[in-house]
Amino acid sequence: MHSIGNEALFDLRKVAFLCSRKFPQEAAEKAYRWAEAQREAGNCVISGYHSPIEKEVLCRLLQGNQPIIIALAQGLNRLDSQWERHLAAGRLLVISRYAQSVSHPCESKCYQRNKMMIDLADTVVIAHASPGGSLERLCSEHRGKVVLL
Template identity: 35%
Template sequence: MSIAPDELHTLGNINLLRLIKTAFLCSRDYPATIERATYLWVLEQRQVGHCLLSGFHSQLEQSIFRYLLTRHYPIVYALGRGIQQGLKLEYETELAADHLLFVTPFEPRVTSTTQETADIRNLLVGDLADNFFIPYMAPDGNLQRLFDSEIVQGKPIITLDLPENQPLIQKGATIYRPNDLFGRESQP
C-alpha cells in the first residue's frame, strides 16, 4: 500500500513526516496493568525525540495523545475518515506550534470511521512507521491482521512481556524494559 505524501490529505506540519516515526498502537480492550509501562515508554521517547504516529483510537492511545499535546511533542495523527472542518479550530494552537499533523487517505466527505476505513488507516500507519511500540495486542484483532501483513515486515517492534503479545514476540519483537531516572533497567 505505499502512499506518497502528496496523495494524502493533510492538516498541519507536513515536515513531521521526515522525522523518525514510531507507531504507537494498542488494542481497544487492554489490561490496565500496561498503563504504567506505556507511560514510561512515552517519557523515554520524548527524550530521544522521535515523532509519535498513531490512529489514537483506543482509550490508552487517546490518553497518550492528550498527554503529548500538552508537552509539544511531535505527533502524526492518522485518521480513519476525512479531515473535517472543525478539526482546524479544535487544534488551532497545536497546529500553529507545528507539533501536529493529521493525515488521511480519505476525502472530507468520509465523515465516520468504519471497520474498512480503520483497516486502511492501520495500513497507512504501518506504511509510514519506521518502527512500532505495541504494548498490548488482543488475539485475532485488528492489530493481529496488521502485523500479519507484508507492510510491516522487517520493521522493528517493541512490546510488553505479556502472553497475548506472544505472536509479536515470536515474530522477533523486542520486549520493552523501562529505564529508571538513572538509566538502570526497572521493572514495568
C-alpha cells in the same frame, strides 16, 4: 493523502503507536510510561489516537513539544479544537487517506489507517494486540518493524 499541519514531519524518523481497544491494565501502565519517555526524548509519534490507551498517550504527548502525527480513519472535517495551537506551532500534522465526506471511522477504515501508519513509520510499538484481532493480523504482516511493549 489529505493533510493539515506541518508536512515536514513526514521527513522525521517516526514511531507508530497502536493498541487494541480491549487491553489489560498493565499494558496501559507501560504505554503511559512509554509516552512520557517519547515526550522527553522529543521523538515523533504517529498514531490514530483512537483506542482509550492511544487517546491517553496523545494527551501525554501534547504536554510536551515533540512532533506528533495524527492519522484519522475519516475525513479531516472534524478536528479537535485543542489541536489548533499545536498546528500553529508547527509540531502537529493531521493526515487522512479519506475525503472530507467520510465522517465516521469503521473497522475497515481503521485497519487501512493503521496499515498506512505502519508503512509511514520507521518503528511500530504495540501496547497490546488482542488475540485474533485485526491489529494482531496487521502486526504479523509487518513483523520486522513491530516492537511489543
